[in-house]
Amino acid sequence: MNRFLIVLSVIAFATPAYSAVGDAGRGKQVFESLKCGTCHSIAGAGGKTAPDLALNRARGNTPAGLSAAMWNHAPQMWAAMEKAGMAKPKVTSEQAADLFAFFQSARYFEKPGDAARGKAAFTAKGCSGCHTAGKTASGPALAAWESASDPIELARQMWNHAPAMKAAIAAKGAKIPTLTALEMNDIIAYVNSLPGAKPQAKFSPASAETGETLLKVKGCTSCHRGARALPGKTAYTASAEIAAAMWNHAAGVKHSGQMRPEEMRRIVGYLWSRQFDNEGGDAKRGEKTYAQKGCAGCHGSSAPYFAHGEESSSYGMVAVLWHHGPQILRQMKAKNVAWPSFTGPDIVDIVAFLKASK
Ligand code: HEC
Ligand code: HEC
Ligand code: HEC
Ligand code: HEC
Numbered sequence: 001m002n003r004f005l006i007v008l009s010v011i012a013f014a015t016p017a018y019s020a021v022g023d024a025g026r027g028k029q030v031f032e033s034l035k036c037g038t039c040h041s042i043a044g045a046g047g048k049t050a051p052d053l054a055l056n057r058a059r060g061n062t063p064a065g066l067s068a069a070m071w072n073h074a075p076q077m078w079a080a081m082e083k084a085g086m087a088k089p090k091v092t093s094e095q096a097a098d099l100f101a102f103f104q105s106a107r108y109f110e111k112p113g114d115a116a117r118g119k120a121a122f123t124a125k126g127c128s129g130c131h132t133a134g135k136t137a138s139g140p141a142l143a144a145w146e147s148a149s150d151p152i153e154l155a156r157q158m159w160n161h162a163p164a165m166k167a168a169i170a171a172k173g174a175k176i177p178t179l180t181a182l183e184m185n186d187i188i189a190y191v192n193s194l195p196g197a198k199p200q201a202k203f204s205p206a207s208a209e210t211g212e213t214l215l216k217v218k219g220c221t222s223c224h225r226g227a228r229a230l231p232g233k234t235a236y237t238a239s240a241e242i243a244a245a246m247w248n249h250a251a252g253v254k255h256s257g258q259m260r261p262e263e264m265r266r267i268v269g270y271l272w273s274r275q276f277d278n279e280g281g282d283a284k285r286g287e288k289t290y291a292q293k294g295c296a297g298c299h300g301s302s303a304p305y306f307a308h309g310e311e312s313s314s315y316g317m318v319a320v321l322w323h324h325g326p327q328i329l330r331q332m333k334a335k336n337v338a339w340p341s342f343t344g345p346d347i348v349d350i351v352a353f354l355k356a357s358k
Pocket of ligand 2: 125126127128129130131139140144145146147148153154157158161164165168179187
């Protein structure tokens with residue numbers, strides 16, 4: 001075989017260019033196949049012995065926090081699976097990405113909003129001038145908002161109709177108001193609180209590769225480059241952040257035309273994916289945690305790397321958990337060592353450590 005080809009394929013395996021983006025629909029199937037519903041309910045349906053992971057219950061968690069939550073109660077999860085007569089499955093990083101997208105669709109990463117505050121902001125920002133609870137000539141009824149069930153559609157709508165609002169407000173001699181992410185989040189909480197509302201249940205970003213291209217095509221990179229390059233400092237897990245940013249662009253900067261659903265799915269896919277490339281961990285701290293939590297007990301001081309194609313991210317830690325967690329558990333029991341319990345920051349530190357020791 002050609003040596004050049006070997007080198008190429010090694011590079012292709014060693015450095016996946018983008019983190020997976022996942023899909024909420026597929027993630028729901030992963031959730032079901034892992035029997036999470038034995039204990040957890042979703043919107044009331046399912047087991048009752050664990051917190052409802054229902055739609056529209058914002059928690060403000062991080063992806064690493066989700067990864068940690070799964071590690072922490074893994075022995076419980078596996079016991080439930082054994083009781084149900086199931087073998088413990090392996091979970092790939094891609095499946096973990098799907099699971100994370102499913103949690104995103106259930107607003108797990110969103111900060112809790114306040115409907116009353118949202119209603120007040122809705123009036124203060126002039127939204128109620130065109131939008132009312134019932135259908136009007138100038139806008140759909142709030143409870144019928146497609147965008148309340150789909151954060152990508154919300155971002156698109158906020159981008160698309162800001163110019164019209166800017167014009168309507170300018171005609172009255174006023175300036176378009178900006179929105180903070182907190183206000184956006186509260187407004188969604190308000191819309192979701194109305195009778196007949198369709199709470200968020202979707203999240204299907206498109207591939208990060210095509211999203212990166214689109215940032216150029218749409219002229220985003222004319223401003224967002226160098227120190228301003230996207231992703232910026234925002235945590236893109238919070239959809240409200242992106243939606244508010246899309247709206248605010250129309251207030252100040254050049255608007256590069258209406259966006260089609262597919263286009264916003266690509267842009268959000270890129271932003272969502274990039275947050276997993278560097279979750280901000282500290283390798284030195286990770287090394288300490290790795291020793292403290294008993295990982296080094298088997299592995300020695302030299303760390304393993306993500307050996308089964310797992311991503312070096314919170315996704316990868318979910319894959320590692322399902323890949324060799326049962327084995328860790330057996331040996332820890334035999335040595336009378338407690339099962340490791342992690343915080344979100346512990347997870348990103350360990351990821352940084354494993355990444356650095358590659
Ligand atoms: C044996 C029952 C059981 C199974 C099976 C189970 N869980 Fe849990 N889960 C719990 C309990 C109990 C808690 C709350 C106590 C705790 O945190 O340990 C919890 C907490 C959580 C939390 C944190 C909840 C919050 O309020 O933020 C997440 C996330 C979670 N589980 C995800 C999962 C996923 C994903 C699966 C499937 C892979 C799963 N769980 C399977 C019992 C279970
Ligand atoms: C000048 C009138 C006007 C104002 C003011 C206005 N909107 Fe709209 N809005 C519209 C119209 C018209 C549509 C329908 C656009 C379409 O279908 O393309 C719309 C659609 C929307 C949608 C998408 C609804 C769906 O079906 O999913 C959202 C979200 C939205 N507006 C949010 C807001 C927010 C938040 C504010 C205040 C910051 C606001 N709008 C202010 C006219 C307005
Ligand atoms: C004319 C310049 C300009 C263009 C074009 C532009 N932006 Fe921005 N964008 C800004 C500025 C200024 C901010 C505010 C930055 C800050 O708060 O530090 C911002 C903020 C953002 C943010 C949130 C802040 C962050 O750093 O995370 C996002 C997301 C974003 N822009 C996406 C886009 C996308 C997507 C496009 C193309 C459709 C785009 N921008 C086009 C100037 C621009
Ligand atoms: C009981 C001994 C033991 C403990 C404790 C242990 N591991 Fe492992 N680990 C293994 C073995 C054995 C393998 C090789 C598994 C294989 O190849 O199937 C492995 C493989 C790995 C891999 C390579 C990827 C993979 O999925 O196989 C990673 C990453 C890893 N371990 C991380 C950790 C972390 C982080 C901890 C601490 C939470 C830990 N390990 C604790 C025994 C252990």
